Amino acid sequence: MVQIGSWQKSIEIQLTPMRISESAPVAGLDLADAENITNATLDTPVGSNLVLHPGEPNEMILQVKNLLQQSIRLSWRIEGDFPIEWCQLGTEGNELVPGAQMDAVLYFHVPASFFEDQEALRVGKKEKLELNYRSRVIVKVDPGTEYEQIEEADFGLYIRPYSAYMEFLPQMYHEVDFIGRFLKIFEQTYQPIVDSFNTMWANLDPLTAPKALLPFLAHWVGWSVEASWEMPQQRRLIRxxxxxxxxxGTRNGLRLYLHLYTGLPLDEDLPESDKRIGIIEAFGPGFVLGAADLGERAVLGGGKPYHFSVRLRPIHPNSLDEELVRRIIDQEKPAFCTYDLSIENPG
Incomplete structure (x- = not known):
């Protein structure tokens, strides 16, 4: 901390990272950045260091306490050799009453493409990707007056890739920064293979498989794919x-096929006459001596043998292809059966 002037110290500031790293970023086997370890970096308290993983936000809390018996006004500034767009400062105001404490938040977010972005390589620094940065927060008390005082706090920013493989090692290895960075090489090499294996089920499910795999899955189950079918319909039918x-050859099979094509509900709990996909058998025993009475129940000839009626009631008008529906029925019905088709469009 730095104080200008000989009067009483007015504020006390303290930096606290919201997520403390298990390892000191410049300790252990961190040989790759040994040339970048300056005296200023080594003098920075370990507790004031902030480790950032690209794509993941992190925060540093700046606590300011008023040591005077009068209210003071504050101003803030962040300095460092890191891109300024990585940091945002959030405060509760600039007035601090006597003896009170105020918390300001430094929000840091490194782009997820930090390690892949070639623009991060700075010309003039051996074209080496910088991972360690020095930062400083400057707090001015009563800026612009003769009583102006300045307090400063240094901290380090260290960009490190997150390695899930560290969870498989004993705790003692978590304290070495080089181990995590070394394991990240193997994680980036093998993890895509592991992820592909873990999601292999999605490639074998027609509802989630890539479009290029659908012909293979259809051939696997002996299903004929037609270009006239929409992609969601093809996925449901193959599945x-x-x-x-x-x-x-059954009523349930025909209704299920029409349901997969039209998207109309099966309405299993409704009477056949009220269903969106109605399949009514029109044939009966006819006039049988000793079993039929003259009247409404008597039907001479018994109607068409092995005949049924299909009635579709779509939700949207003209949304069904009648020719395709007839092809489905012809494919699914027994060869000796006949049928009538009725599509009742709304309105």
């Missing part, structure tokens, strides 16, 4: 192809 094979 339930085996179930459609199992129910082929």
């Amino acid at each position: 339930r192809a085996v179930e459609l094979y199992r129910w082929r």
Whole structure:
């Protein structure tokens, strides 16, 4: 801390990182940056250092306490050899009453592409990516007056890649900065393979698989992919192809196929006449001696044998392709059956 003038010290400041690193960034086997370790960096208290992982925000709390018996006004400034856009300062105001304490927050955020951005290599510094930065926060008391005093606090900023592999090592290795940076090399090499293996199930599910894999999955279950089908419909049909094979030739199988194509609900709890996809069998036993009475129940001839009616009630008008619907019915019905199709468009 620096004080200008011979009068009483007016404020006391303290820096506290919100996330303290387990290792001292310039300690241990950190040989790569040995040339950059200056006396000023070594003199910086370890507790005032802030380790930043690209893409992850971090904060430093600046506590200011008024040591005088009168109110004071404050102004703030951040200096350092790091890009200034990495830091934002949040304060509760600039007035501090006697004996009170105020907390200011230094918000730091390093771009996620820090290690991949070639512009970060500075010409004139051996074209080496800087990882260690020196910073200083300057607090002025009653700026612009004859009673102006200045308090300063130095701290270090250290850019380090986050390594999940450190969690597999004993705690004693967490205290060596070089170990984490060394393991990051292997993590970046092998982790994409591990991630691909962990998400392999998504490549085998037609609902989540990449579009390029759909023909392979369709061939796997013996399903014929047609260009006239929309992509969501193709995914649903491929996923339930085996179930459609199992129910082929039945009412449930035809209703399921039409449900996957049209997106209309199955309405399993509703009567057949109220369903959005209605399939009604029109044939009956006809007039049987001893079993039928003359009247409403008597039907001479029994109607068309093995005939059924399909009634679709789409939500949006003209949203169904009648020719495609007929192809679906012809494919799913028994060969000896006949049918009627009715599409009741709303309005």
